[in-house]
Amino acid sequence: MFRHQKELQFEVKVERPDPQLAKHIQELLGGQFGEMSVMMQYLFQGWNCRGNEKYKDMLMDIGTEEIGHVEMLCSLICQLLDGASPEQQAEAAKDPTLAAIMGGINPQHLIVSGLGATPKDSQGVPWNAGYIVASGNLLADMRANLNAESQGRLQVARIYHMTKDEGVRATFRKMLARDRYHQYQWMAAISELEEKNGVVVPASFPPEAEKESQPHALEFWDLSEGEESSTGLWATGSAPDGTGDFVYLPDPAPQGNIPDPIVPAPELHHDLDGQATNK
Structure with missing residues (x-):
């Protein structure tokens, strides 16, 4: 059973609208290594987990947290799109410099979602279930999870330096800290499983x-x-x-x-x- 709480895990409050940054952040939401991917990966691994309940419980804990991270990014994107009306774009287009900047926005944020986040990456490619790994082998899955968190944290760190908005950066710092912990977590699980079964997957061969x-x-x-x-x-x-x-x-x-x-x-x-x- 899942239950939604209105409060976000961490505060999300941007300083100013930035439609172009909102487009970049779509990668962190619906890209191959975005929050939608780790959310679905951990949840399906947890739902399918058989045996030692501590692994299932951990997967469900982190997968559920990732639902909250998806919501945080959606809120972040929405706030960055506030004020990005068609009229403002038309006015900005009169200035060549501003037109070039605004030209980098995602038109689907206006046309499709009405200034909302979409389950797509920064290029508008829909999120794909093929991004996730849920093999049923704990060690193989934990290694995939470590890779997913490593790639995801890398992308957050890169976009962190694309903005001077301290509100956005504060949200990213929370995500970077949590992604660092999640890497520690998967390393610990991998070490435990390797000590028990060996380093090669599958141990049963x-x-x-x-x-x-x-x-x-x-x-x-x-x-x-x-x-x-x-x-x-x-x-x-x-x-x-x-x-x-x-x-x-x-x-x-x-x-x-x-x-x-x-x-x-x-x-x-x-x-x-x-x-x-x-x-």
Whole structure:
């Protein structure tokens, strides 16, 4: 059950309208790494979680908080659009400099949403459920969550420097602080799961199940010019799970065959030479 409270998690109060900034903030709302994505990602991971209830409870806690962050961004966008009427745009267009600035606004904020936020990114691309990860594997999902929070915080930090509006910046600082904590949280969960099950996903398919292919799990194939990559721990160190030492291959050779596919039947009109064969 969800219940809405009228108060926002943190105060949102801008100093002045800024339609162009509102367009940028749409990325933080409906972009690939926006708040809508982490909200849906954590909630679906939580709804689908089976087993240890502490992970499910944590996912639902943070997913529900992210609903609040979506609402904060919607409020922020709405406030930045206050006063962005068609008449004001027409007046601004008389000044070439102002016209250039106002030309960067999102026309859908006027045409579609009536000066409101939309579930889209800064280019007007609708939010996509394909942005989220909810695999049912806890370690894989927690790693995806760490990446999502890392990318999201990065984008907030970038837009933070695009404005001098202290009200907007204050809201962003709250989000940056919470995103920092969420990174700590996923790191802690990842560490706990790695200690329990190992570092490789899925733990239920152990290295010995790879049989004759096990040595390939320790090889670094250098497939680009130069050998700078040979100095990294991924090429000279040991596997984190203690299964062996990495091997650097400076000039790896293919170990497979040349594909020789069967030519399809002529009725498929492929215009290929040769006859259909059965090899």
